[in-house]
Amino acid sequence: MRIDVVSIFPAIFDALELSLLGRARQSGLLDVRIRDLRDYTHDRHRTVDDTPYGGGAGMVMKPEPWGEALDDVTRDAASRPVIIFPSPAGERFTQATARELATAPHLVFGCGRYEGIDERVFDYAAELGDVRLISLGDYVLNGGEVAVMAMVEAIGRLIPGVVGNPESLVEESHEDGLLEYPSFTKPAVWREREVPPVLLSGNHGAVATWRREQQLERTRQRRPDLLAD
Numbered sequence: 001m002r003i004d005v006v007s008i009f010p011a012i013f014d015a016l017e018l019s020l021l022g023r024a025r026q027s028g029l030l031d032v033r034i035r036d037l038r039d040y041t042h043d044r045h046r047t048v049d050d051t052p053y054g055g056g057a058g059m060v061m062k063p064e065p066w067g068e069a070l071d072d073v074t075r076d077a078a079s080r081p082v083i084i085f086p087s088p089a090g091e092r093f094t095q096a097t098a099r100e101l102a103t104a105p106h107l108v109f110g111c112g113r114y115e116g117i118d119e120r121v122f123d124y125a126a127e128l129g130d131v132r133l134i135s136l137g138d139y140v141l142n143g144g145e146v147a148v149m150a151m152v153e154a155i156g157r158l159i160p161g162v163v164g165n166p167e168s169l170v171e172e173s174h175e176d177g178l179l180e181y182p183s184f185t186k187p188a189v190w191r192e193r194e195v196p197p198v199l200l201s202g203n204h205g206a207v208a209t210w211r212r213e214q215q216l217e218r219t220r221q222r223r224p225d226l227l228a229d
């Protein structure tokens, strides 16, 4: 998979050189390219924002640099990319979204800042790829970069070969629509707190039943909305 990211804070994505995703990049499983939106400006101050038409507080990101940046990252695309703009006004990012996007050969992420990007950019981007406005959750961030970091990690770890043991992806929260069961490791007693005896019993059937019960109880308590359907 190829991933292009356009941002005015490219250094934020240095973290993608580390850990799992860093190894996936080195092995060629992921081709991640980060671009500075200011490289697509032509004035002395490398301006990317301006005042909003119609008035209002804050600034809006100018369309011209975005048009040139999107042209550049899609110019040599081997296939029609999915172009994702994080947005508080977007569809909710879920594990199902991550699974869907993990099958795309090419993702482009456009990180907005200020009060957002000129709306005409999304319309133009639709000429270059399949546009998706996606929200990380119902709270307001200062820009799209943190959301892209989360999305790239959630998507990247689902790509075959990125995570060492693919079985570890199966029993995770949200994979089966429920929250994950509690985990324990040695020592068997820690600060007078014991590991649930069933986990030490060697009875795999009883362990599986206990874990499923824990998943259901946790989901009922913490995320009843996941059981609503």
Ligand SMILES: N#Cc1c(-c2ccc3ccn(Cc4ccccn4)c3c2)n[nH]c1N
Binding pocket: 086, 087, 088, 111, 112, 113, 114, 115, 116, 117, 134, 135, 136, 137, 138, 139, 140, 141, 142, 143, 144, 147
């Ligand atoms: N994904 C996601 C997001 C964002 C997000 C994403 C992109 C931008 C670009 C600018 N801002 C600041 C801003 C503040 C106020 C109104 C509009 N925009 C962003 C915020 N906030 N919360 C999420 N779950």
